[in-house]
Amino acid sequence: TWHEMTATLPVTWSGWKADILEVAPHPNISGTILIGARFLLSWALPDAGTERGAIYASDDYGEHWEYLGPTEPISRVVEFAYDAVDPNLVYAATYGTGLWKSTDGGTNWQQVTSFPGVPWLWSVAAHPDVPGSVFVKCDRAPIADPTLFVSQDAGETWEALPPCDDCGSLLFVPPERRKPPYTLYAGPNRTNGLFRSTDGGYTWEQVEDVPATDIYSLAAGSDDERVVVYVGISGGVVSPQSQAAAASDVIPGRGSVMGGGVYRMTTRLLNQRVYLPLIFKGYAP
Numbered sequence: 001t002w003h004e005m006t007a008t009l010p011v012t013w014s015g016w017k018a019d020i021l022e023v024a025p026h027p028n029i030s031g032t033i034l035i036g037a038r039f040l041l042s043w044a045l046p047d048a049g050t051e052r053g054a055i056y057a058s059d060d061y062g063e064h065w066e067y068l069g070p071t072e073p074i075s076r077v078v079e080f081a082y083d084a085v086d087p088n089l090v091y092a093a094t095y096g097t098g099l100w101k102s103t104d105g106g107t108n109w110q111q112v113t114s115f116p117g118v119p120w121l122w123s124v125a126a127h128p129d130v131p132g133s134v135f136v137k138c139d140r141a142p143i144a145d146p147t148l149f150v151s152q153d154a155g156e157t158w159e160a161l162p163p164c165d166d167c168g169s170l171l172f173v174p175p176e177r178r179k180p181p182y183t184l185y186a187g188p189n190r191t192n193g194l195f196r197s198t199d200g201g202y203t204w205e206q207v208e209d210v211p212a213t214d215i216y217s218l219a220a221g222s223d224d225e226r227v228v229v230y231v232g233i234s235g236g237v238v239s240p241q242s243q244a245a246a247a248s249d250v251i252p253g254r255g256s257v258m259g260g261g262v263y264r265m266t267t268r269l270l271n272q273r274v275y276l277p278l279i280f281k282g283y284a285p
Contacts, residue, residue: 005062005063005065007035007037007056007065007067008065008067010054010067013039013052013054016039016040016041016052017039017040017041017042017043018037018038018039018040019037019038020035020036020037020038021036021037021038021076021077021078022035022036022077022078022079022080023035023036024079024080024081024082024090026082026087026105027082027087028087029059029087030061031058031059031060031061032057032058032059032105033057033058033061033062034055034056034057034080034090034106035055035056035057035058035065036053036054036055036076036077036078036079036080036092037053037054037055037056037076037077038051038052038053038076038077039051039052039053039054051075051076051095051096052073052074052075052076053074053075053076053077053094053096053097054067054068054069054070054074055068055069055070055074055077055092055106055109056068057106057107068106068107068108068109069109070100070108070109070110072111073097074092074094074096074097074100074109074111075094075095075096075097075119076094076095076096077092077093077094078093078094078095078121078122078123079092079093079121079123079124079125079169080092080093080124081093081124081125081126081134082126083126083131083132083134083154084126084127084128084129084130084131084133085131086131087105088102088103088104088105089101089102089103089132089154090102090105090106091112091124091126091134091155092109092124093121093122093123093124093136094119094121095120095121095122095139096119096120097111097119098111098112098115098117098119098121099111099112099115099121099124099136099155100112101154101155112155114155114156114157114158115136115149115155115158116149116158116160117136117138117146117147117149117158118138118139119138120138120139121136121137121138121139122137122138122139122167122168122169123136123137123167123168123169123170124136124137124170125170125171125172125184127172127182128172128174128182129182130152131154132151132152132153132154133150133151133152134150134151134154134155135148135149135150135170135184135201136148136149136150136151137164137167137168137169137170137186146160146161146162146163147163147164147167148160148161148162148163148164148167148201149161150200150201161200161201161202162201162202162203164186164195164201164204167186167187167195167204168186168187168215169186169187169215169216169217169218170184170185170186170218171184171185171186171187171218171219171220171229172184172185172220173185173220173227173229174220174222174227181198181199181200183196183197183198184196184197184198184200184201185207185218185220185229186204187215187216187217187218187231193206193207193210193213193215194206194207194210194215194231195207209265210231210263213233213234214233214234215231215232215233216232216233216234217230217231217232218230218231218232219232226266226267227266227267228264228265228266228267229264229265229267230262230263230264231262231263231264231265232262233262233263
């Protein structure tokens with residue numbers, strides 16, 4: 001069951017339209033949530049240079065919200081990322097005003113002025129095991145490359161990684177062998193399928209089983225037995241010849257059309273064994 005929760009629109013944005021683009025629960029504190037809001041003069045003018053952004057926080061599972069600003073103007077927040085070791089260190093990627101950072105759990109924010117890429121960001125991801133390690137993917141415009149950057153010192157200095165134009169949202173997935181390297185997945189903002197890297201973004205390979213379609217979200221989880229990767233996609237363009245394949249329960253191959261929704265890939269941990277019972281059936285004479 002669901003119920004709607006609302007936040008107060010600041011006086012500064014009175015008369016503007018607002019919606020939420022990003023939600024980030026605190027990794028250690030239940031009920032603590034950050035959200036990235038977007039303000040527009042009109043729903044008819046999205047992405048027209050009139051967008052503004054803001055960050056809200058809640059400590060009671062979203063029942064009440066506090067407006068955090070920041071005090072300086074920012075554009076819409078597209079993603080948050082918490083540091084692997086210090087949960088008070090939070091990053092916010094924005095589409096228009098670059099990368100922002102908070103060292104007090106999200107209460108106060110400062111722009112990361114050392115980031116060398118363009119200010120239109122697609123994604124930010126913190127390495128799950130390495131403190132201060134953060135990856136940022138920015139838009140190609142107005143330059144072609146580089147678009148993928150990594151910092152090992154919480155954003156003080158940056159290294160440009162090889163171009164990954166097909167990368168959009170970034171996601172680290174726990175290793176199958178319970179030890180590094182983590183797999184870094186990238187969902188494109190165009191219809192080119194899913195990509196992954198096992199060397200920290202220096203080389204990429206396309207995931208063969210995922211069709212070429214828009215990927216809007218990635219998520220992953222693991223337990224003692226398996227790793228699960230979730231991919232949220234659109235349905236793509238459906239032709240009469242591919243309608244039957246799109247409607248089936250079988251995930252089609254790359255280059256074909258698949259039904260829109262959430263798909264998952266499950267991988268068994270390689271250090272786990274599966275025991276199956278032996279059943280004997282006998283007959284009395």
